[in-house]
Amino acid sequence: MLRAAACATDIGHEAKSLTLVKSFSAHYSSARLPDDIGGLVSATVLDLSKCEALTMLPESIGSLVALTRLDLSSCHALSALPDSIGDLRALTMLDLSSCYALTGLPDSICSLTALATLDLGGDCHLQCLPHSIGELTALTKLGLYGCRRMRESLPNSICNLGALATLYLSHCETLTALPERIGELSALTSLDLSSCRELAALPDSFALTCLPHSIGDLQALRVLSLRVATSLTSLPDSIGNLGALTELDLRHCPQLTRLPDRTGDLAALRWLDLSGCKALKTLPRSIGSLIALTQLDLTCCFALSTLPDSIGDLRALTLLDLTCCYALAGLPDSIGKLTALETLSLRSCNRELQELPERMCDLPALAALKLSRCDRLTALPERIGALSALTALDLSSCGELAALPDSIGDLRALLDLRLSDSVLSSLPDGIGGLASLTSLSVSGCASLTALPESMDALAALTYLGVHQCAIARLPDATGALRALRTLSCTHCRALTCLPHTIGDLAALTTLELRWCTRLASLPDSIGKLGALTELDVGYCPMLTRLPESTGDLAALQRLDLAGCEGLPSLPDALARLRRLTHLSVAGCQARVRASAEAHHHRTSAVKVKASEGACGLRHGSAERHIL
Incomplete structure (x- = not known):
């Protein structure tokens, strides 16, 4: 317009x-x-x-x-x-x-x-800029991002723009080189060369097929982005001259095999992103000299097999991401010297990584440790309980991790523990020491046959997920989990009953028992769950009765009985469920379906699903639409 x-x-x-x-x-x-x-x-x-x-x-x-x-x-x-x-x-x-x-x-x-x-x-x-562009002496910001038809180079006069602070050249896909004199842009603080796919090197003054060596003369430069420079094979040594540089973005430079030794001279560098540098095999020893570095992202550096011992000298580092570093065989002992480290991710380091150094337990600030899909990891350090600041520990899909050290119970700050899809056959009794734990998932632990009674000490636990486990019964101690809001036991095909203490879960809002094919009954105490809004016992064919106390579930809004073929009837007490809005009886006996329809006619607010139809169920969610 x-x-x-x-x-x-x-x-x-x-x-x-x-x-x-x-x-x-x-x-x-x-x-x-x-x-x-x-x-x-x-x-x-x-x-x-x-x-x-x-x-x-x-x-x-x-x-x-x-x-x-x-x-x-x-x-x-x-x-x-x-x-x-x-x-x-x-x-x-x-x-x-x-x-x-x-x-x-x-x-x-x-x-x-x-x-x-x-x-x-x-x-x-x-396609090009005027040759006299350098006469714009007041210019501070020049945006050429996305000029995909720009000729192979920029006019040399651009280096005369003495006031230029920001130069955006991202997605200039035909740009192959920068002017050799680019280092004369003394006011330049931000240079974006991301997605310059034909840029293979930097000029030595800067030092896209290459960067000019003169790039090292950009003394005011604070941000340098070379993201998706797919032809870039190296950086010039002169890059170490960029004393003001705080951010260096080298994401997805797949032909970059190494960093120059002078990378360690970037004393102001706080953020270094090398994610997606698939050919990067090692880091220079000088990396430890980056005393201001707070974030180092090495995600998807597939060829990276080791880290230098000097990595431990990065005393300001708060985040180290090694996700999908498939060739990484281990961490150096010096990792324990990273006293500021808050997040360490080794997710999907699944080819070579078999163990972690004990010194890792000396990280006083570590809050998140991500080890999911470390397929060859066989054990955790015995002293892992010494990580006093740890709030999140993800060990899901660690297919060789058969046991947890007893000291895990010493993680008093731990809020979230994910153990799903592992080969664990038991949990240590010490797990009861996790006084702050709010979420525990052991879903998919097909060898797990029981939960420890010591769980009664998990006073802060709000979510317990035990999908697809071999658990035959829940411990009586389950009733002590007074803060529990969601208990999900779907596909626990060995589960035969629930403890009578289940009724003590005063905060429970969601109880999921779908596909517990051996579950024969629910305890009468279930009627004491005054906060329960969703009860899913769908496809429990051995279930033969619902207790009359079900009618005491004053907050219940959703009741799923689909596929409960052995259920002969519905208790009359269901008529007392004034807040019930969704009732599914698809696949149940005709008498049950008729009873549900009659209930619908008495209470028009209840939506009844009496047959299989187009209305899908999204299991494991408190926001399912069950009709």
Whole structure:
């Protein structure tokens, strides 16, 4: 839509001229502006963004001598600018982003000596910049992101932009090199070269097929992004000269095999992302000199087999992510020196990693330890209980982990413990020491036959998941879990009964027993679950009765009995369930279905599903739609 805004700075400006400009606000399909638009000599702002049919600007545009902002973004049909654009000597902002038809700029644009922001990004079809672009001495921000048709290099004069602080070149997919003199951009603080797929090296002054060596001269540079520079094979040694650099983004540079030794000279570096550098085999020893580094991401560095001992010198490091480092065989003992480390992820290090060093237990700040899908991990360090700050421990899908050390009960700060899909056959009695634990999942532990009685000490536990376990009965201690809100025992095909103490779970809102094929009955005490809103006993074919006390479940909203073939009837007490809104009896005996339908007629608010249909069930969720 054509939108034009003129801000008058001259009291004598004629109202009818403003009216003329404003009248274009509704004509988004207009292909041109009136020639007399140049009469708006007091206008400071002209917004023509999203005028998708606008193909040209009149030469009279150059008469807008007070204009400071000109927005032509998303003028998709605009193919050229008039030479008179260079007469806008007060202009500080020119936005030409997403002008898809624009293939070039007039040389006169270099006369805009007040211009501070020039945005040419957003998939403009721009092929080159004027050779005299370096004359824009006030320019602080230049956006060329997404200029996929940009010629192989930038004009050398760009290095004359002494005030330039931000240069966006991301997704310039045909850009193969940077000017050798790029290091002369002394004010540059942010350089984005992400997704410059043809850039193979950096100039030594900087030091995309390569970076110029002169890149090391960018003394003010704080952010350097080379993300998805798929042809980049190396960085120049001069990169160590970037003393102000705080962020270095090398994500998804698949041909990068090494970092230069001088990487360790980046004394201000706080964030280093090497994720997706599939060919990276090792880190330089100098990495330990990055004294300010707080985050190191090595996710999906498939070839990385070891970490240098110097990694332990990163005393400011809070996050170390080694997810999917398939070749990683272990961690150095020096890992225990990372006193600030809060998160350590070794997820899916599933080919070589078999053990963890005992020194890892010396990490005083470690809050999250992620070890899921470490298929060859056979044991945890005996002293793991010494991780006093640990709040989350994920050991799910550790297919060789057969036992937990007794000291695990010493993790007094632990909130979340995930043990699902492991080969554990038992849990240590010490687990009762996890006084802060709120969530425990042992789902998919097919060899787990019992839960320890010591669980009665888990006073903070709100979620207990035991899907697909071999547990024949829950311990009587289950009733002591007074904070428990969700108890999920689906697909526990060996489970025959629930303890009478189940009725003591005053906070329980969701009880899932679906596909417990040997479950024959529910205890009478179930009626004491005053907070229960969802009861799922679907596909429990051995279930022969529901206790009359079921009618005492005053908060119950959803009751799923689908597939309970052995259930001969429904208790009359169900009529007392005033809040019941969903009742499923599909696959039950005809008498049960008829009873459910009769209940529906008595209470029209209840939706009854008496036969299999299109209405699907999403198991394991308190937000299922059961009809």
